[in-house]
Amino acid sequence: ETGVTQSPTHLIKTRGQQVTLRCSSQSGHNTVSWYQQALGQGPQFIFQYYREEENGRGNFPPRFSGLQFPNYSSELNVNALELDDSALYLCASSFLNREETQYFGPGTRLLVL
Amino acid sequence: ILNVEQSPQSLHVQEGDSTNFTCSFPSSNFYALHWYRWETAKSPEALFVMTLNGDEKKKGRISATLNTKEGYSYLYIKGSQPEDSATYLCAFNSDYKLSFGAGTTVTVRA
Numbered sequence: 244e245t246g247v248t249q250s251p252t253h254l255i256k257t258r259g260q261q262v263t264l265r266c267s268s269q270s271g272h273n274t275v276s277w278y279q280q281a282l283g284q285g286p287q288f289i290f291q292y293y294r295e296e297e298n299g300r301g302n303f304p305p306r307f308s309g310l311q312f313p314n315y316s317s318e319l320n321v322n323a324l325e326l327d328d329s330a331l332y333l334c335a336s337s338f339l340n341r342e343e344t345q346y347f348g349p350g351t352r353l354l355v356l
Numbered sequence: 357i358l359n360v361e362q363s364p365q366s367l368h369v370q371e372g373d374s375t376n377f378t379c380s381f382p383s384s385n386f387y388a389l390h391w392y393r394w395e396t397a398k399s400p401e402a403l404f405v406m407t408l409n410g411d412e413k414k415k416g417r418i419s420a421t422l423n424t425k426e427g428y429s430y431l432y433i434k435g436s437q438p439e440d441s442a443t444y445l446c447a448f449n450s451d452y453k454l455s456f457g458a459g460t461t462v463t464v465r466a
Contacts, residue, residue: 245399276453285360285445285456299452333400335454342388342407345454347400 245269247336247348255354256324264319264351268336274298275317276345277309280331292317293339321353329355360448362457369436369464376432377460379446383427388449391420391431394459395442403431403444436464 246269256262268275274293278286288301292311306322315336321328331352335345361380369375381389388407392400404413409424417434433440443461447454 245401247399274452278454278456283458285362285447285458286454288453288455291452293452301453339452342405342449344390344402344405346402347392349397349399 245346245348247334247346249332249334249348249351251351252349253352253354255356257356258324258326260324260355261320261322262324262353264321264332264334264353266317266319266334266336266348268315268317268334269346272336272338272346273315274337274339275311275315276335276337277317277319278333278335279303280333280350281327282330286333289319298339324355326355329353360446360455360457362444362446362460364460365458366461366463369433369440369462371436371438371464371466373436374432374434375436375462376430377444377462379429379431379457381427381429381446381448381455382450383425385450386424386427386448387451389422389424389429390447390449390454391429392445392447393418393442394445400445431460433462436462438464438466440464 276291277289280286290300331350337345391403394400406422411422443459
């Protein structure tokens, strides 16, 4: 086990709704990264948070937003859900270092109808 | 967008046989190459972080090599067992984010 937890495990929403996904990082880690995995693809980087500030963002629209809290846990918020947002959302915790392993949670499966 | 390619997409191996598969990545701005094993309904499990050209890493029956100049890494499984069945992902680290390939799904037949 990685020590990274995510909630909820599954979620069903309808188009236009908003969703919040949560991630608790491994003890001692100060960085959380979020990824989206669509069917048949590798995980795609959404953004990374380091000490409560966004530290980099992938090619995702502004309706994808995040937060990191003082205890280094994190939230991913998605507004105005679209059908294509249906995917597995993974978070990973680490130290801020390119050579450090990122430890993944089990993911949240989001279905948008 | 960084192009990380993995081949083959899937493979079937007889129990006891050895196998290997490839990850190719851009050879510029390289910092690290990560390998993960991902079993269904579980978290991706970190196998290796490789940083130096010529690196070889080993964990039990699984090993990996790295060629940063030509931009590829091989992952080897020796004497495959049913518990090796999983999707193996490689990820290229050129900044703080990981750029993943689509994975190689290995099925070990008893």
